[in-house]
Amino acid sequence: MNFKVDGKAAFAYTAAHELVADKRTLVFVHGAGLDHSSFGLQSRYFGYHGWNVLALDLPGHGRSAGPPLPDIGSMADWVFKFLDQISVPGKVNLTGHSMGALVALECAARQPARVERIALIGVAYPMKVSDAFLDAARRNDPAAFDMETIWGHAAQVPLRGDPNPGMWMYGDTLARLRRLAPGVLYNDLKACNVYQLAGSVQCPVLFVLGKRDVMTPPRGAAALQERLKDSKTVVIELSGHSLMAEAPDATLDALAAFFR
Amino acid sequence: MAGPKYPGFDTLALHAGQSPDAATGARAVPIYQSTSYVFRDTEHAASLFNMERAGHVYSRISNPTVAVLEERIAALEGGVGAIATASGQAALHLAVATLMGAGGHIVASGSLYGGSHNLLAYTLKRFGIDTTFVSPRDPENFRKAVRENTRLLFAETLGNPGLDVLDIPSVAAIAHQAKVPLLVDATFTTPYLMQPFELGADLLYHSATKFLGGHGVAIGGVLADSGRFDWEASGKFDTLTAPYAGFHNMDFEEESGTRAFLLRARREGLRDFGACMAPMTAFQILQGVETLHLRMPRHVENTRKVVAFLDQHPAVEEVIYPELASHPDHELCRKLLPKGAGAVFSFEIKGGRPAGRKFIESLRVFSHLANVGDAKSLVIHPATTTHYRMSDEDLKRAGITAGTVRLSIGLEDAQDLIDDLERSLKAAMK
Numbered sequence: 001m002n003f004k005v006d007g008k009a010a011f012a013y014t015a016a017h018e019l020v021a022d023k024r025t026l027v028f029v030h031g032a033g034l035d036h037s038s039f040g041l042q043s044r045y046f047g048y049h050g051w052n053v054l055a056l057d058l059p060g061h062g063r064s065a066g067p068p069l070p071d072i073g074s075m076a077d078w079v080f081k082f083l084d085q086i087s088v089p090g091k092v093n094l095t096g097h098s099m100g101a102l103v104a105l106e107c108a109a110r111q112p113a114r115v116e117r118i119a120l121i122g123v124a125y126p127m128k129v130s131d132a133f134l135d136a137a138r139r140n141d142p143a144a145f146d147m148e149t150i151w152g153h154a155a156q157v158p159l160r161g162d163p164n165p166g167m168w169m170y171g172d173t174l175a176r177l178r179r180l181a182p183g184v185l186y187n188d189l190k191a192c193n194v195y196q197l198a199g200s201v202q203c204p205v206l207f208v209l210g211k212r213d214v215m216t217p218p219r220g221a222a223a224l225q226e227r228l229k230d231s232k233t234v235v236i237e238l239s240g241h242s243l244m245a246e247a248p249d250a251t252l253d254a255l256a257a258f259f260r
Numbered sequence: 261m262a263g264p265k266y267p268g269f270d271t272l273a274l275h276a277g278q279s280p281d282a283a284t285g286a287r288a289v290p291i292y293q294s295t296s297y298v299f300r301d302t303e304h305a306a307s308l309f310n311m312e313r314a315g316h317v318y319s320r321i322s323n324p325t326v327a328v329l330e331e332r333i334a335a336l337e338g339g340v341g342a343i344a345t346a347s348g349q350a351a352l353h354l355a356v357a358t359l360m361g362a363g364g365h366i367v368a369s370g371s372l373y374g375g376s377h378n379l380l381a382y383t384l385k386r387f388g389i390d391t392t393f394v395s396p397r398d399p400e401n402f403r404k405a406v407r408e409n410t411r412l413l414f415a416e417t418l419g420n421p422g423l424d425v426l427d428i429p430s431v432a433a434i435a436h437q438a439k440v441p442l443l444v445d446a447t448f449t450t451p452y453l454m455q456p457f458e459l460g461a462d463l464l465y466h467s468a469t470k471f472l473g474g475h476g477v478a479i480g481g482v483l484a485d486s487g488r489f490d491w492e493a494s495g496k497f498d499t500l501t502a503p504y505a506g507f508h509n510m511d512f513e514e515e516s517g518t519r520a521f522l523l524r525a526r527r528e529g530l531r532d533f534g535a536c537m538a539p540m541t542a543f544q545i546l547q548g549v550e551t552l553h554l555r556m557p558r559h560v561e562n563t564r565k566v567v568a569f570l571d572q573h574p575a576v577e578e579v580i581y582p583e584l585a586s587h588p589d590h591e592l593c594r595k596l597l598p599k600g601a602g603a604v605f606s607f608e609i610k611g612g613r614p615a616g617r618k619f620i621e622s623l624r625v626f627s628h629l630a631n632v633g634d635a636k637s638l639v640i641h642p643a644t645t646t647h648y649r650m651s652d653e654d655l656k657r658a659g660i661t662a663g664t665v666r667l668s669i670g671l672e673d674a675q676d677l678i679d680d681l682e683r684s685l686k687a688a689m690k
Contacts, residue, residue, distance in 0.1 A: 013514060013515075016503065016508065016509050016510065016511070035517070037515065037516040037517065037518070037519075040311075040515060040516055040519075041311065041312055041313060041314060042312075044310070044311060044312050044515075045307060045312035045313070048310055048312060062517070063492070132263070136263070143263050146263060146264060146266070147263060147264055150264035150265070150266065151264060156279075158266065158267050158272065158275075158276060158335065159267065159271070159272075159275040159276065159278075160275075160277075160278065160279035161277050161278055161279050161324075161327065161328060161331060162277070162327075162331055162341075163314035163315070164314045164341075165314070165315075165316060165322035165323075165324075165326075165327040165330070165526075166322065166326075166327050166330035166331060166334070166341045166342055166343055166344075166522065166526065167331065167334070167340065167341035167519065167522070168276070168277075168331050168334035168335050168339060168340060168341050168342075170266070170335070171334055171335070171338055171339050171340045171341065171486075171487060172340040172341070172487060172518050172519065174338075175340050175486065175487030175488055175518040176487075176517075176518055178488060179488070179490065179517065179518075248313065248314045249313050249314065249315075252312070252313065
């Protein structure tokens, strides 16, 4: 569905449903260089199970006009501006993946009165990005796409089956990244790399982590888990960083149980 | 710091798309000879039907064995995914039917496999889809034929039977300027010799019956998508960018920009046209794919020896093979096909139709049949078989004469092949 934020085109996937005032709302926020379709199966499930779904394209990603926003705080503010445009009543729930998890976290810290629960998928805090990855992204070197693709999945992924019949996970990630405007991936990685959570988060939090994640390994979430007292964690055994694609059903089951 | 590394082609050919079977630990790809799959409960059933969960419902739409082949070809081609079909012809039809309906227009190379020519020139025309055929040798011919209702540019990576080397980067650029995708038939080159997506093609398909299988025991096709064509930005593809009443008003591009084409092709094309691949066929073709990287170099090596022999033979008027300096696409071949120009080529025997008939009937190692890409060497006379429906004008445009003989070079001892050809040429000249 097409919207406007600050006069610019903004897109959210709503699972082909109109937004309804008496439904709870679940907002999905994608990771670095990606878009709303990262949550394809999961967002569709919630849309057909009684929720208002808003799987966002952040500015400069997917169908939302650029430029990309320079830091996690600006992205969190943009999410609230988006919600202001569509007048969703009551509190919202947020699910974020990787960079999007930091955005969800920051939303909960900035406007606690508007956030009911947050689910953080594939998150680490701090979310440090290697110099080699940052440098390749800064130069718009295709090697950065390769790094995101290879490190963004469990090492076993290229030699095993995709849960979605006939799809090739590496190829799909690369194709998405190749659609990005120059500089977007660097912008996102830099935003993750410098992010500091200034406020406190009081709402219930779910961590969904991939045991084989080399980009944000489960131990990378420990500091945040310690800080967020009202949290629980689901570790998915066979998944790397791309949990929604690598373990779509297990990820959905964790989300469905948390947001029930 | 060294960057991360992708698995090599040879490793992907053996492993991509398959985990050892979770139930039994079987290392080989199991043949899931099942039409359907038990749902855990009614909620699970509904979520599979509505694309909220991943999995298999009915083998016309997807099957675990077939999915391994699909993923493996997608991996070898560098695509986002693939759909295996009942034949290469089914793959071409699935691509066209997913992109357009009545009123659509295709600009296609005139140097096509006869079956593809039939589909485009006669059958699709009956359903309101027109095709303009052009010589692929000059990419500008494609541009000149583009109309407002053009929805696809289509050609073979190596034209049939003249082996025109498609200038994929140039034709792809023309397609993209026209806001339509370029589809290529990559059967003759396989992902081992050429990767069309890296050169700019958007969609490709194989007759998997040929080199991918390599054994001549199974008919099949595979249609793959690069995921790079922006259907939304093009604005010409309502089948992918508008709500589809036939599937919960799904806007396929909105679901996923990179997967839209394959989503519609599977959810509509396989569902409604039903030209799916059988699991046993997928298993058989996978046996071939696992050795593709070993077989193709040998195919090319044998072909080069046979071409060299024929090129100097007094009974041969001309050998048409892009690696020869005499071929008009020789330079393009060096650039786009550095590993070799495949194992199918044609030559012109002196003496026309009678000499051709005598030659073919004298062969002992080569088999006279309507196929290519087998491990065994094959021969055919296009004017009386694969291209027999084409008019003289179309034949001429495709580079065929009454004396054209097409060979598909297999994996036998190259000297045995040369001896067979030498003896048969001698017989033909008597």
